Structures are given as C-alpha cells and as structure tokens.
Amino acid sequence: MTLLIQDEYPKKLFREDGKRLDGREKLDLRPIKMEVDVIKNADGSAYIEWGNNKIFASVYGPREVHPHHLAKPDKGILRVFYRMATFSVFDRKRPAPGRREKEISMIISDCLEPVLFLELYPGTSFEVFIEVVDADGGTRCASTTVAALALADAGVPMRSLVTSCAVGKIDGELVTDLSGIEDKAGEADLPTAMTWFNDELSLLQFDGQITQSELEESLEMAQDALEQIYEMQLDALKRKYINIQEEAED
C-alpha cells in the first residue's frame, strides 16, 4: 500500500515582526552572486547563486546542427537544455528529462530568441546547457538570467541582455522573488523576464489567483527588481575584464 504523506507547509508565511520567513522585507531580493567564464571548455559560461539556487550555464556555437533535419536554411536555431541534477531537490529527481524540463527549456529559448541575430547564422545552432545543481524556487528565472550572461560571454551578438525575476502573492500580500516554500504555499506566482533593448516583457507566466489591480502593481514591482538584477548582470560581465585591467596596469 502506498503511503501518501502530504507536504507540510507553515501556516503563516510572515513572521510576527512582519518580515518573511527568511528575514526579508516584502520587496527584498535574495542575495545574488554571478560570475562568468567558469567552464573552460565551453565557448561561454556563467554561474549564478540566487539564494539557495546554484546554476551553471554553458554556451556552444554557432556550430553545425545535429540531427541535421532541425537546421533551418534561412536562420540559425537556439536550443536550450534545462536539466536538474538528481541531488538538486529534496526527493531524488529522476535524471530523465520530464515534462517540466521540456517546458522550461522551451520558455527560456523563446525568451532569449528575440535578442539574438539568428538570421545571420543560417544552418547553425547555438546550444545553451543549463544545469541546476541546487534548487530552491525560481529556477526558471535564475536560469534565464544566467543563460543570457553565458551567451554574452561567448561573444554572441545580442540586442541586449535578458533579466528575469518572479513576483507573487503570499498570505494576501504582494512580494518580490519568491523562495521555494513561498512558491508552494503562496497564492500566486508570476515569473517575468525583460529584454532591455525595447523594455518589453519577454516572459510572463502566471499561476494562482490575483486581482487585476494587483497584477498591475506586481508588474511594477517586477520592473524595480529586474533593474536591480540587470545592474548585477552588467557588473558580472565587466568584472572579468576590469580585474585583469587593474591587475596588469598597476
């Protein structure tokens, strides 16, 4: 007989002092650390630590497409492979890519495509491999952010970077950047991504219940958070070269 054990969530997602369970204010982001050029054999790579999420991304390309029938004669293709390590979540994750991985790979690829000049590379593919080694809510947002960094590090021409962050509703309050437990126990989750060359949303998913005015408010909150993360992305990209400059010219 199978035994069903229901996940236990705390009844309240806010502490008595009004802060969230991990001590953040409503609009605070989790601590974020980014680094580029971490994988030597890849054309471009990046690493992100976003709260408890730890994600690597590597980029290869442009190169010939295998299997060959996927190649398009008039433009290149972008293929994203989002994978989670078996040890990245509490219960062992089965290593075969499932429905969720395929969905996230697709949305990340759709979200990054508008910033690339794929029409310049017909018959080739850019491949982005994203490996989640530790997951704690919001991996699709962190993956999109780190994939954009890896593409820029590979020297792929891009219209701009892509930044992603989630907003949501927990215990009737709108908050920025939901952690794993807030994502599961909360009322709504709204991952967003933005392309900066036209200031447009490139990704908007929604799960839960929210009113229209709350939706508008949460999108404004997302904009503020995205701008903060964008600054960190730019800094991570440039820091690699600035460090060498300072070291050499001293």
Add this chain to the structure above:
Amino acid sequence: MEEEIDEELEEEIDEDLDEDFEEDTDDEEDTDDEFEDEETSREIVAPGEVLSEDMENFIPGRGTILNKKGTKIISVLVGLKQIKKNYINVIPLNGFYTARTGDKVIGIITDKNPVKYRVDINAKYNAILKPRNTVKRSKMRRRGKSSHNLNTERFDIGDVIVAKVISADRLNNPELTIVGKYLGKKMGGIIISIDPPKVPRVIGRNGSMIKMLKSLTDCNIFVTQNGRIWIKGDKIKKERLLIEAIYKIEREAHTRGLTDRVEEWLQNEKEKRGIK
C-alpha cells in the same frame, strides 16, 4: 632528459622541413591594432548598453545597432568602446571566427574524397579544398603524360595546412586555396589557438608585437586570422616561453601598454630560466 629527446626530435624535423618554409614567415603587414588605437577607450561595454544618444554627430559602426526608434546607439557585444571620426565602434573581447575572403587560415584536414577535402578552420562551417586549388608550386610539369591531376598536392587526414580563403559567404561553405606565398602543408612546429578577436593584438601595430616576440625568442611565428598560431623555434625552452607569452597577450589584450609589459616580462623570464 625529456628536453634532450625533444631537441633531437626537433632537429630531425628541421631537416624534413619543406624548403619553402625556411624563410621568415611574416604575416599581416597591414593589420591595424585596434586595441592600441588612441581613440579606443578602456571603457568596457556590454550588450544592450547605450553608447550615445547624440544622433547628429555619431553614426553606428561595427558591433553596434540603432534602437527601434532610431534615437540611441546600442552595443551588441562585450567589448571596448571606440570613437573613430564620427563612427562609434565596439571592439569585441570575445567571440568566434567568421571566414572572410582573403583571410589566411591554418586548417586541419578532417575528410577527403576524390573531389574535395574537408578542412576544419575553427569556423562555424567546415571549409572545402578542391584539388584544382592545390596545384603544386616549384615542381616541373611532367612531360609526356596528360593526366590532369598529376601536379596536384596530396594530403592525408590530419595534415595541417596554411590556406587562403577564396570565397566565403553566409550560405555556402568557405572555399580554400593553397596556391600562393607561404601557403601549403606545414611540417613540424607547434600550433596553439587563441580567441580569434585577439589576433590583432598578437600582431601589434604594424607588426610591432610579433617582431618583438621573434627577436626575443628566436622563433618563427605564423599568425592566422582564425586564431591559430604556428610556432617553431630551435629550442623547446624558447618555444615554451613564447607560448606562455602569447597566452599572456591573449589574457591581457584589453589593457594599455601591453607591448612594453610583455617585453619586460619576457626579459625577466629569460633571465630566470637561463635562456640566452
């Protein structure tokens, strides 16, 4: 012990060397070193960053685009910002090689069949070398026989060639030729690869960097546009030093005063390692 053996090997290979390559292999006489240019700022820009909103005085150049409304110049690469006359360019700091007509490249034969060779030139497509572009130089045409491909050069898979790109576009595989000065099969030596955008830095302004490397290490160097560098010296110690120097140049390509710094570093290292 190991070095002794290496040196012996080197000498053997030296004798095998095709006479055509004995001469000094200078390359890229007219390359501009954009990194050293005075108009190039040391400001590093990232994709999507606004370079200028002054549309009356500036025109978007290499590595930049206009935004949709045509009011801003935006970078598309990670690179150094350069203002040349009224153009704003971005000099890339990383990236891949795209074959262009006239480039000299070092390629490795990966496949051969009766009508063509396939050559890996470190670009997104394999290049093609047809037998009609491999007519041997300095060999007399054999008289009395009319076979049309008698005087073409034969290669095996794995051979390294220096070739020139004779046609390259977005849709077709680039085509190579090995007819010309310094072109053909390479024997002996070492090949290293660096990031293709940093090739101008290894050559330097008017070849200053490469001349300095040659005089300090007594090695022959052949730099090609696809980021592969052929090195051959008389002593393995000197070759090692040169390889380290080239990797240092690649790493510090975006810094100021690189030639002087590398020269100083080379002289220090030579003293440390006891190389005369």
